[in-house]
Amino acid sequence: MFDVEYARWQEEHNRLMYELRAALQQHLPEGELQMYVESCLAHHDEVLAIKDAVIKGDVFHLISGVWRSPAERCFLWLGGFRPSEVIKMVLSHVDPLTEQQIVAVYGLQQSAVQTEEALSQGLDTLYQALSDTVVSDALTCCSTPNVSNYMGQMGLAVHKLTTLEGFVRQAEKLRQQMLHRLHQVLTARQMARSLLAVSDYFHRLRVLSSFWVNRNRMAPQDQQLEAGPHT
Template identity: 55%
Template sequence: MADASPRTDISTDADTDDKNPRFDRALSNAIVPSDSSDRSKDKSDQKTLRRLAQNREAARKSRLRKKAYVQQLESSRLKLTQLEQELQRARQQGIFISSSGDQAHSMSGNGAMAFDVEYARWLEEQSQQINELRSAVNSHASDTELRMIVEGVMAHYDKIFRLKSDAAKADVFHLLSGMWKTPAERCFLWLGGFRSSELLKLLVNQLEPLTEQQLVGIGNLQQSSQQAEDALSQGMEALQQSLAETLSSGSLGSSGSSGNVANYMGQMAMAMGKLGTLESFIRQADNLRQQTLQQMHRILTTRQSARALLAIHDYFSRLRALSSLWLARPRE
């Protein structure tokens, strides 16, 4: 029995030693999956954190863009309000502010802009005079009172012709283009204004009944106006043809030689000289219009002249109204 006990202990130790490697491997196999799961979880958490960080950054940039856009809108609104206020003050003070808002032109500066402002003021004054004239006609005012109002309207027409004469010296092309008129008025534009002969045709039906002498006088005035208009139109066509020939004479190629440069400058000088006659055409056309109105006033009685002036004003007012309706028409 004494011999058996040590063998039993040795055998037990040996068995225990033999089993330890297997136990360690099993334990190791049990631990490895746990570490792999932890690493996978860490990677997933990192991706989530990165996505959250990216989302926060995108949201921050979006807020900044939105804030900048709102500030830009507010700045534009304030600038627009300021421009509207400046334009209103400019109209009251006789100064035109350009659409860019960074440039002001006095009445003695840009001729086209100055004329547009003066013409708008002239229309307002004419509207007031016509209202007074219409009221006098409807209330059957005395001939003396009516004559004074008619003379005032006629004098007001003289004013616009003086304004156009000054504008032609500053920018004759602006008057010829008719950009100071409404689109419908520009359809009937002739040398910076209306055709006197056409206007007389419209007035004949508005002034009936006329005496035989008045009919003859209006007919002669219409005929002489038509002849003068034809002469001016022919002169304008001749000027355009001469100008085209001047600009097309010589070589149209772009050569840098001194001879061609001198020829080019000579062409421009001749063309400039011919363009200078445009002012004369505008002045002659306005003189014809002014004389036609004055002659018409002499032929007609005071009350007929009042009716004629009302008819002229109503005709151009309807053209301006037609332009407004055309510009405001619905578009598909």
């Protein structure tokens, strides 16, 4: 169900990006361009509700990345993009920035990195605690005398796993906050360029994935081209 809803969200996202790009190329006034930017941000907010449902139902499905293309999975962090990486894209694609904007954006990046590190460290601690619970002597067998201990340890492991949902929700909140804070710092035109840069980045990863998946079929064609026409 999530995969279907996300695919629909992606289709709408592509449409909004097409409209945003057209609006940017038409050199619309800031006020008009702002409406397109706000529509895109509102659409980004919608994916949070879609993800929240799957976090409750099957958080492992979300963090596994099976709903994303193979290349995108390589860069997946707690079910989505790293906010600090998006800010790097903004800094490399949006010019010129005022000195005040540069200070604000770098401040956002530093804050994002610190929060990402804290969440990653917390996740590592959770995984270690979960591993310690699973390898406990109480789970070595399930003979009648140890059923109580076995079930108790399994219950403890399940409880630890529920905290994983909290980590993913915090990551989703960080992604949302980062986009909205960037919107507060940048002009409508700069924010439009930022959104398009991020969208183009993930589109290229999906194209790369398509080439990767079809590489075996493409190899014979490449060999034929290299061999040239037969005489």
